[in-house]
Amino acid sequence: MRFGERLAERVRAMGTCGVVGLDPFLDRVPGVVPGASRAETADVVRRFCLDVIEVTAPLLPAIKPQAAFFEVLGSAGAAALEDVVAAARDAGMLVLLDVKRGDIGSTAEAYAVATLDDDGPIGADAVTVSPYLGPESLRPFERRVPAGKGMFVLVRTSNPGAGAWQADTGVAREVADWIASTAGDDELGPIGAVVGATVPAAEVAALRQRMPRAWFLVPGFGAQGAGPDEIRPHVRADGLGALVPSSRAVLFPPSGARDADPRSAIAARAAQLAADTAIDRFFSAGV
């Protein structure tokens, strides 16, 4: 089954489009000691992430590890990421690896092997990619679609500076049209778009119209300020089509506090995310 359909099946089965954002901030992960070696810290991060996976896998369909927070720990962090992705897949979660790679030719091919291939080191289900270098930067990832893999192309982010240098007019339209052309016979295709939660609703609606069968990965929910209302324009009339990652609001308590019992606290916050992003919530809104 192709990636977009696998994702639809899992989102329908779990009734939520919430995604665990796995951003293990070193100053927040319980047990990380300042001054410890990278290897020691990576072990603490690995154990924390494995706990997160164990308690959130029954609640949410997918997990989005942020590569940078593992790369900061060097080779020890890379080893932890490999273990964490394997554990998430074993637990039945789809793994959307947030790497935002963007290169061409043999380099882009190497990034695809490094992140997606099942006989490579990580073997994620999908990755985020940057289209800045042009269509050929996406091809190596696209070639993994028949193997069940997917990708989310940065189309329109909602960070303050996105309007300044991100060519949202021309590039977003061109990329959107290409994404729309890749859906094939799938109700929801294997290649999706990153479309920020706080992008103006009219712009989201236009992108949704251009890409009716694309998954939108929608950063900016929860700790970053957007709520269910901001997500509505991203969702299709059938309640599907948006994926809503939330990291800090699931992994850590608010305002820098520490969890007395991290596992049950994370489970409770993941359940809250599942409720906030229940697909029937969006479905009913669309009727």
Next chain:
Amino acid sequence: MRFGERLAERVRAMGTCGVVGLDPFLDRVPGVVPGASRAETADVVRRFCLDVIEVTAPLLPAIKPQAAFFEVLGSAGAAALEDVVAAARDAGMLVLLDVKRGDIGSTAEAYAVATLDDDGPIGADAVTVSPYLGPESLRPFERRVPAGKGMFVLVRTSNPGAGAWQADTGVAREVADWIASTAGDDELGPIGAVVGATVPAAEVAALRQRMPRAWFLVPGFGAQGAGPDEIRPHVRADGLGALVPSSRAVLFPPSGARDADPRSAIAARAAQLAADTAIDRFFSAGV
């Protein structure tokens, strides 16, 4: 001393703007055995790269490792990259790590720690970065300038699809103006631009005029088709300002052959690159 000035000093001292592109293609590196484990392959790649550094450090001012070719080997490749960067810096080469990262906020900060910081896992002198997410995606790298670090922002590449989705008009101009503003009192500033070798000469001349004190990192030389003539528009009248990486043409013999003695063959090809990219060659052309 700031990065751009360090680079100028070293380029002047060696008389060449050639850069070793360290792209260890697994099907070309001597001794890589198909079917070997990633750890075994990473050891072979590490030894090959250390040989490359040893024989090219006396000839060329800088080395540009391509992160993807190490990431393809997972955590073992990450460990090899750490060792290779340390060896290159010990040998006196400036290390321009080609990672093309582009993200925002705490994620971009983590990438900067992961690639540039001397107490981080790699500690390169400079990195390549993608500006697609806007000005704030460059800030964490810019904050390392006082520590002697630098970056090369993707401004205008020359791959076939670059014109299609890369917003060379608006984005290239905006990024170029920002880069120009960061030079401070330096004759050559710490923040440079990636400008492809086969970008039309008139466009390169316009970018050079906008960024008179920026280093241009110029991919596309040698195996990728461009020669010294294509580099001339990138170079300033004083013979400085361009950095010309070449990978396959230095690391491997042409047409898939094998070197009988890789170390001396690589040294000979590196000497050829140094001659082809001698700065007096460009200086005399500018007079």
